[in-house]
Amino acid sequence: MEKFTKAFPSKPLPSKTAKPWALAGVVGSGNLEVMLERGGKPSDAMECHVETSIPGYKASWLAALSDFAHHYPAGGTKVTINDQGAPPVLVNLRLRQAYDHLTKGDK
Amino acid sequence: MTGAILFHELTARQRVAALVDAGSFSELLPPPERITSPYLAQLGIPVSFDDGLVIGHARIGGKKIYLAAQVGQFVGGAVGEIHGAKLTGLFKAAARDKLPCVLIIESGGVRLHEGSSGEIAIAETMRAIFECRALKVPTIAVIATDIGAFGGIGILSTCCDFRIMTEHGRLGISGPIVIEKWMGKKAYDSANRALVWKTSGGKTKYLLGDADALVHDTADAVRDGISKFLGKSSAVSLVSVKARQKELQKRLKKFGAASDPDTVWKSMGVRDIQAASLASGPEFAALAKRGK
Numbered sequence: 001m002e003k004f005t006k007a008f009p010s011k012p013l014p015s016k017t018a019k020p021w022a023l024a025g026v027v028g029s030g031n032l033e034v035m036l037e038r039g040g041k042p043s044d045a046m047e048c049h050v051e052t053s054i055p056g057y058k059a060s061w062l063a064a065l066s067d068f069a070h071h072y073p074a075g076g077t078k079v080t081i082n083d084q085g086a087p088p089v090l091v092n093l094r095l096r097q098a099y100d101h102l103t104k105g106d107k
Numbered sequence: 108m109t110g111a112i113l114f115h116e117l118t119a120r121q122r123v124a125a126l127v128d129a130g131s132f133s134e135l136l137p138p139p140e141r142i143t144s145p146y147l148a149q150l151g152i153p154v155s156f157d158d159g160l161v162i163g164h165a166r167i168g169g170k171k172i173y174l175a176a177q178v179g180q181f182v183g184g185a186v187g188e189i190h191g192a193k194l195t196g197l198f199k200a201a202a203r204d205k206l207p208c209v210l211i212i213e214s215g216g217v218r219l220h221e222g223s224s225g226e227i228a229i230a231e232t233m234r235a236i237f238e239c240r241a242l243k244v245p246t247i248a249v250i251a252t253d254i255g256a257f258g259g260i261g262i263l264s265t266c267c268d269f270r271i272m273t274e275h276g277r278l279g280i281s282g283p284i285v286i287e288k289w290m291g292k293k294a295y296d297s298a299n300r301a302l303v304w305k306t307s308g309g310k311t312k313y314l315l316g317d318a319d320a321l322v323h324d325t326a327d328a329v330r331d332g333i334s335k336f337l338g339k340s341s342a343v344s345l346v347s348v349k350a351r352q353k354e355l356q357k358r359l360k361k362f363g364a365a366s367d368p369d370t371v372w373k374s375m376g377v378r379d380i381q382a383a384s385l386a387s388g389p390e391f392a393a394l395a396k397r398g399k
Contacts, residue, residue, distance in 0.1 A: 027154070
């Protein structure tokens with residue numbers, strides 16, 4: 001297991017979202033779950049907590065998360081991830097799914 | 108829309124959303140509470156925010172129910188201490204509030220990483236189910252995926268008043284690979300899909316009376332199936348248990364020596380095995396006269 005926490009600069013989240021939290025994905029082989037919650041402390045940063053079963057890929061994680069924080073206004077959110085070996089492209093997909101659910105609702 | 112997607116392809120959370128009246132689901136111990144397994148964390152295995160079980164209350168056709176859905180992709184939907192405590196609590200709440208309790212099953216049984224806690228949790232949940240039944244509170248299990256209901260959860264499902272299955276659902280105690288390991292490939296070939304499904308699958312379980320309804324693999328069909336059982340429950344008594352024991356003895360006598368599942372199908376009134384194999388849900392049920 002590898003655990004780390006890091007905040008990434010990001011434009012503030014819209015003041016209104018459909019839900020206070022959203023979840024995407026499940027903890028299965030090659031998959032992960034991503035939870036996005038409102039109420040992260042600084043409104044211009046995305047606070048990330050990652051727990052992964054595969055150690056040694058911190059650089060890839062930081063790249064994927066910072067890329068997302070750069071492209072989406074996710075400042076003031078807390079991102080918590082439980083990972084069981086998902087590839088970076090899936091990490092990105094789940095982040096976007098969770099973000100969509102948070103901002104627009106489940107439909 | 109989820110209605111068009113097959114029920115067995117949905118995730119646990121999508122299943123809940125597709126089954127209940129729109130917007131009526133209220134989750135208990137939702138992911139932000141982070142009630143996760145302490146055992147998995149110690150073993151260096153990733154945890155899940157809901158420990159593989161979504162629980163809450165909702166409405167189906169306006170009727171208030173308690174509802175749980177297992178996440179099969181997370182350690183095979185297996186029951187650990189937290190997962191089991193959530194299950195027990197839900198059935199106890201159903202007994203307290205006299206509301207039907209529906210369990211969407213997808214589990215291989217006890218989570219081996221937390222074996223004793225899981226076993227105890229399943230036993231406690233069974234007791235809570237019997238509490239419900241003693242109070243005439245309906246308990247309904249839905250088994251609709253190939254992960255199915257095995258091990259302790261297979262037993263637990265049969266403690267409920269009713270079981271609703273689809274042809275994809277499987278119900279048993281030991282899974283196919285376990286049986287093969289113990290009995291040998293000649294006795295039971297777990298790679299023989301037709302054999303596996305004809306022994307543990309929804310169609311055969313329906314013929315034998317272990318499943319009370321065989322429905323199509325869609326959320327609409329599963330919801331209709333649940334609706335039909337929401338008002339009914341019966342207490343478990345010494346008389347009912349003895350009667351069930353007699354039925355099972357009869358079944359063993361009738362089929363104990365059978366080496367081919369087709370024998371069971373034929374004796375349950377299925378004339379055209381080929382046609383029945385291709386039929387699903389109510390169409391299959393119509394091709395057979397179900398016996399005890």
